[in-house]
Amino acid sequence: MGKYWNIGKLALKERLVYRGDFFLSTVLRFLPMVTSILLWKAVFGSASQDQLSGFSLNQVIAYLLLVHVSRMFSSMPGLAVNLARDIREGTIKKFLIQPLDLCTFLLSSRVAHKIAYISTSLIPYAGLFLACLSFFDTFPSGLGWVYYFISLALGFLVGFYFELCIGMIGFWFLEVTSLLYVVTTLSFFLSGHLIPLDFLDQTGWVEALKALPFSYMAYFPAALFLGKVPEGEIVGRLLLGIFWAIFFWGLSRVILHLGLKQYSAFGA
């Protein structure tokens, strides 16, 4: 366990080397939020009802803010791309000759990256949420907060193991970048990042979309926070999230096992 703790510490230091770039990207991420608020104000301004698909204007804006928090936990920038590159270039073999487990190594690095990211962006995010506090009509109760943090942790695990599985496709295909673009694009939409999944009610697919693993990466934590998940369904939905996390963890172990069996490393 000690070695993975050290790996985490190293990853944390690495993340903080390029502070200028990191701070700039964090601050700039908020500005599109302003355009979203303005767009939804314009949409609700022209609509004949106060509520659209069960959401008021305030709830839509609060949802879009909360999606940022969900994505802070579930997004895994660079994980799949870097893993696929390591496989292609052969540098992954260092994990085969060292007493390290690849998945646990990547998990500890990612946890450290997330800690660095969340702790350093806490102040700008707190400022954003304080400025937008008037959009939050309700807050979770005591137990609601517990459910919310569990859902964020599930978002992290589902996001991590899902992306790990995609990256390990590199054992069979030399180039996975484009496949990743397809998956990321689909995930962006299916996770409810762009729009609450409830707004797609006319498609008749809303319940199916909510049950997919993608919804745990953005929609589910935000909907839970806003009280949009009926109380009787919360535990069931959390259990489904745990199922998806275990499913992708198991799948990643299977893919790693099969991938290593047919992997050949060339060169130095």
Place this chain on the structure above:
Amino acid sequence: MRYLRLLVSFARISLMGELSFRVNFLLKILVEVLWLGILLIFYKTIFSKSSSVSGWDEYQYLFFLGAYYTLEGFVETFFLENCVEFSELVRSGNLDFFLLKPIDEQFLLTFRKIDWSTAPKIFLGLGLMSIGAMDLGITFEPFRVFWFLVLLFMGFSLAYSFLLVLTSLGVWLVRNQSLMEIWWLFTNLMRYPRSIYQPSWALPIRVVFGVFIPALLAVSVPAEYFLGKSDWSGIALLSISTGFFIWLSRWFFFYSLRHYQSASS
């Protein structure tokens, strides 16, 4: 003429490179189609709940969306990849090899790779604009089409200038992974009609991004002109700011190159 020949060569070499990985190339095109699908679902969802958005009805908004998609397609096809790779050239020191070539550095570094996989966006955008205009019963008079294309080209040049300034920052930031995020911010500003920035609290955005860094004008002004919604102040502002930013971005690019320190190559 020499630069045109070079551009054709860059385009040919890039296409050969893309076609070496055909499946990859097709997947990249699929992503663009998926993105358009997502934007259209978003657009249809909004207009199923509301009759208009800040004075833009459904088909006017579709035309706007097409104009945005075309402009973004142009930028992504010709420059975006080159600009993103610039900071990596700085970090690795490989920029030296490009600076030694007997050719304009701005041209070489921003045009050297053409991303053919995003080119379909241009045609998809044109398709959306045509559908929107036909549904609105607008005729394609040559005069109107010509000036629309001129204004869209200005919007495109403006977007290129912003991207060049951001790219140049890579000399100081070294690892400029934020570039894509900043570009994402600019595309966010361009993606919606500028009339949504009407609330009084949005005045600072309207002034900063409508006058000083006029990203809001790049798509809105050409689309407003074609749909007969424009005033001459927007057109004048777009024309003046395009000229200014083309000059400024070129000056800043060469200024940044003078501060480049080679990384031991």
